[in-house]
Structure formats: structure tokens, C-alpha cells
Amino acid sequence: MSKPVIWARLSATARTRPRGLDLTAITRAAIAIADEEGLDAVSMRKIANRIDSGTMSLYRHVNGKEDLVELMYDSVLGELLHDLDLSPAGDWRADLARLARANRALHHRHPWVGDLGSRPSLGPNALRVMEVAMACVDGQGLTIDQMMDRVSTTLQFTQGFVRAELAESEAQRRTGLDEAAWRETIAPYLAQVLLEGRHPYMARIIEEADDHPNPDEVFDRRLAMVLDGLESALPTT
Template sequence: MTGRENLWMRPERPARGPRPSFSRARLAEVAVQVADAEGLDAISMRRLAGELGAGTMSLYRYVSGKDDVIELMIDLVVGEYLPGETTLTGEWASDLRDLAWQARRTMLRHPWLAPLAASRQQASPTRLRLMETALGMLDGLGLGVDEMLTIVGGVFAYLNGFVQSELADAEALRRTGLTLQEWMTTQLPYIQSQIATGRYPMLLRMTTEGGRELVDADERFAYGLDRLLDGIAARLPRPGTPPVP
């Protein structure tokens, strides 16, 4: 995050000058389309101006540069995993689980998002709604705000780490043409040579017993997420415990 004034504190339309021909929302939509198709490196003010049929300098009436564009993109796409009020069950673990699953699906649709969502922290309209919604899922459980923030942060840390690993595997497949199983086959002779020294009993178990369960990415994500939520549930205050201030 830069030290500049928050983007959403700046008016979208300048007080003077010609009538705007598009909006920040349209700029964000086009930028997301480009990034989805070609990656974040394809985003430039000149490229976006061309996609919009506008002059490059005209974009600076809406944003100060590429960093602002990326903030608009994040705000737009994060909205895809905001749950509607009618989808919330009022059961904290179920709602938080559904939020994590929807966020994962969104990040896989937009591969550029996961590393940015984990690092860029500028407040934005959609991010504020997301935090309000996530904290609201934990309200009434006898937790203090700091505890609720830690829980939400832990769930999203797991989510971001898992998705970035998924995306790295997909990129390796694209780059090498090898599936994970095929790549592991190329590594097996060296691994076996080291196991033969007797110094790696757990690796021996891995090669002889592993690979039979949780092969599917959805299953692995669900397993880790459920264990995380189970651990949180086990540490919740007992009913009747006064709320933490």
C-alpha cells in the first residue's frame, strides 16, 4: 500500500474538463478482462486506453496510474465472493466455509487475484463489505473483535496459500506439459536412492503408503478447511461465558 490518499476518497469525475466518456467501473471491467486472458503484466495504461477506444492521457482523469487500476480490479472481483443476505444461514462455520469456497472459485477464475489479495491492503467499498460480512458471521459467539479478526485472517491465509499452490501447479503443467504425477515419476529415482540410506523413514512411508487419499484438489481444500474450522470451534467460549470486551 502506498502513502497516497485512498483512491475512493478522490472524486471519480473532475470538477472541470470535458464530460467523462466512461467510468472507473468500466475501466476495472476492461482491466479484469485483459488480466484474465493475458495476465497482470499485460495491464498498462496504453493497453487499457486502446481497449476503451480512448486516449491514454484521458485515463489519468479517473486514476493516477496502474496501481489505482489494480485496486479497482481487486475491488470489483472480490465482490464475486460476497454472499448475499439470503444465502447466509446464521450458522458461523457453515457461512464461513461457504465464503471460503466461493472465494477459492473466484481466485481460480482470476489467477492474478490471489497474490494481490494477500498483500494489498487498501480499504475499498467491497473489501469493507467483505470484512463486515465475515465479522458478522462470528458475532454473538462471545469473542472479542481481535479474536474475530484473527479467525477471519486465519481462514483467508489458508485460502490464499492453498490457491496460490494450486495456481503454481497449474502453471508448472502449462510450462512443462507434465502432470504432478508425471513430474513426481521423474523425481522418484533420486528420492528412492536417498530412502535407501535409511535416514528418511517418513519419506519411505510417503512413497509406499501415500497418494491413495485426498488426491483431488477439492478434497484437499475441504479437508484442511474443515480441520481449521473444527479447531476454531473447539476453542470457542462455552455458552454463558461473558463476551470478551
């Protein structure tokens, strides 16, 4: 039989949990390691070394990495709550835009969050974030599924945008070339592509596109397009 999720276990043992070494210290250490080295680098041994504890002592608090990831994710979602006004202003577009921008910033602070997949967490901060997100789109005459569609579409766009941003950062780390150096490296080949005349859209991209787009402006422009699409799907009265 599988064990209940850590949140159920914590609720059941809250009054009897031993003092001293606590989940907060363990979680913070795990997040710091993930921020520095990636999620795969997180281990009980590294956490124990960071907080000057015995590795086996940690297992009195968490069963393993699955528990750790739940704790880590819920902890960083607390930052998202801090960034947001917990009482939406009533303008669903503005409220969803604030949620998207805060979520983008969170993923940049903790890039490993994007590797966790889409399975929902049931931690206390995760539940509060969901309440805030759903409140952003309430009062529009929507069904619960339609409300979820608007929230999920906005967050999925944000996560995809951030994934592309982080991929560029990883490419720079891997190759040692920033975008300007990379463009210089491929310039001779691009010139050949232009001369061949077989890729007219690529030619226009090379000749007309902004060489140094502001990522914040690009994000806001594309987010507005997403919100326009969601607005067009609102029920008419």
C-alpha cells in the first residue's frame, strides 16, 4: 500500500513532531542546492552536510526525495503568494497578467520548478495559490472548467516562455557564447542562406526582426495576445 502524501502525514503528526532539526531547515537547504546545481543534485547527503546534520536524521522528517520535492515546491510557491495581492482587483485581465509575471519571476529564481511537470501539489501554499488564481477569473459567468481553462492557459503560456528563456541561458553556459557572439559565428552561413533565396521568411526574420528584443516587452506583448484570445472566448450575454 502506498503511503499517504506528505501533507496528510504532516497533518496527522503535527502535535507529536520532534523539535530541533525541522522541515524548514531541510527544505531551505534543498532549495539552495537545487538553485545552485539543479534538482538532480539534491540528495539527503548534501542536505545533511549543508545543515551539519547526520544523513539518517533527515529520514525522521522526510521519507525521501519525493517528499523533499513536495516541500520545496510548496515553499517557493509561498514566494509567489508574497508577490501577489491576495485580493484580486476585479479586472481579470490585469489580475491574470500579474499572476503570469509573478510566476515567470518565480521560475527564473528557481529554474528547477519547470522540471516538475504538471501534476498538482496539495501543499498549503499550492492550495492558496489556486484559490487566488481562480478568484482572478471569478465573476465572469464561467463554469469551473472555463475558469480553469483561463488560468491554465495563462500559466502554461508563461511556463513555455520561461522554458525558452532558460534554454537560451543554458545554451550560453554550454557553448560559452552569448547571443551576440553566436550571431557573429553563424553570420557567414546566414549570408549564404540569404543569397540562395529559398527561404523568404527566414530572410525577412534576419533582415527585419529586432536583433536585441527586450524579453519583458516580448513577454507582455505575447501575454496580451493570449489574454485577447481568452477574452474572445468569454460567454456573451
